[in-house]
Amino acid sequence: AQRVTQPEKLLSVFKGAPVELKCNYSYSGSPELFWYVQYSRQRLQLLLRHISRESIKGFTADLNKGETSFHLKKPFAQEEDSAMYYCALRDPYSGAGSYQLTFGKGTKLSVIP
Amino acid sequence: DTAVSQTPKYLxxxxxNDKSIKCEQNLGHDTMYxxxxxxxxxxxxxxxxxxxxxxxxxxxPNRFSPKSPDKAHLNLHINSLELGDSAVYFCxxxxxxxxxEAFFGQGTRLTVV
Known part of the structure; x- marks a missing residue:
């Protein structure tokens, strides 16, 4: 069964410091991986997906199949980055109606001014 | 226009008791969660x-049942609510x-007392 692990429940960094939110996954094939973010009192929304290989709001994430990781990084944290971050995996081969996401437990990022 | 909307926001x-949470999406998506x-x-x-x-x-638990009157709606019915059902439910x-990308509703905060 697939599993997503986010080892840090809470991560506090100072404004301007680098940020790395860790995500490891357990999956036998080639998964689809995503980072979702939930700002305070807002809905969960997509931040980025591994297939896009793009930078969103200064964040990037590289899929490392050897280490089965998909860590989220940003070189300089901003106060507005404070939020709950979820790493998520989707099994692209699970068949019709099964495009559900398996989420990690989430990491709360707190950026200290 | 809100893409995925849930009602109520608080319950x-x-x-x-038996309660229902409604969910509607106007994105033309074929799968709801x-x-x-x-x-x-x-x-x-x-x-x-x-x-x-x-x-x-x-x-x-089988006290939870989804009901889909049409492709744009997936309502959640909960029978015989228990204290442990208190949570935020996202469509x-x-x-x-x-x-x-999965699009999320704003969530329904259910509190069972």
Whole structure:
């Protein structure tokens, strides 16, 4: 069964410091991986997906199949980055109606001014 | 226009009651989902549903049942509510294609007293 692990429940960094939110996954094939973010009192929304290989709001994430990781990084944290971050995996081969996401437990990022 | 909308936003009810949460999406997506976010912010899939198939997470009690009157709606019915059902419930939808984004509703905070 697939599993997503986010080892840090809470991560506090100072404004301007680098940020790395860790995500490891357990999956036998080639998964689809995503980072979702939930700002305070807002809905969960997509931040980025591994297939896009793009930078969103200064964040990037590289899929490392050897280490089965998909860590989220940003070189300089901003106060507005404070939020709950979820790493998520989707099994692209699970068949019709099964495009559900398996989420990690989430990491709360707190950026200290 | 809101893409995925849930009602109500807050729901406070007594143990033993039966309640429903409504969800509607106007994105033309073919698959809808219900997720539960517990007090520790852990997100877990409850159901995924399209016009062909309902997939139920085996850990979900049968007191929970999704009802889909049409492709744009997936309502969640809960019978005989228990204290442990208190959580935030998120509806989501996506298209059944690879690497597609899931769009989430704003959540319904259910409190059972």
């Amino acid at each position: 406070v009810t007594q143990m033993g 219900w997720y539960k976010q517990d007090s520790k912010k852990f997100l877990k899939i409850m159901f995924s549903y399209n016009n062909k198939e309902l997939i139920i997470n085996e850990t979900v 989501a939808s996506s298209q059944e294609t690879e690497n597609t």
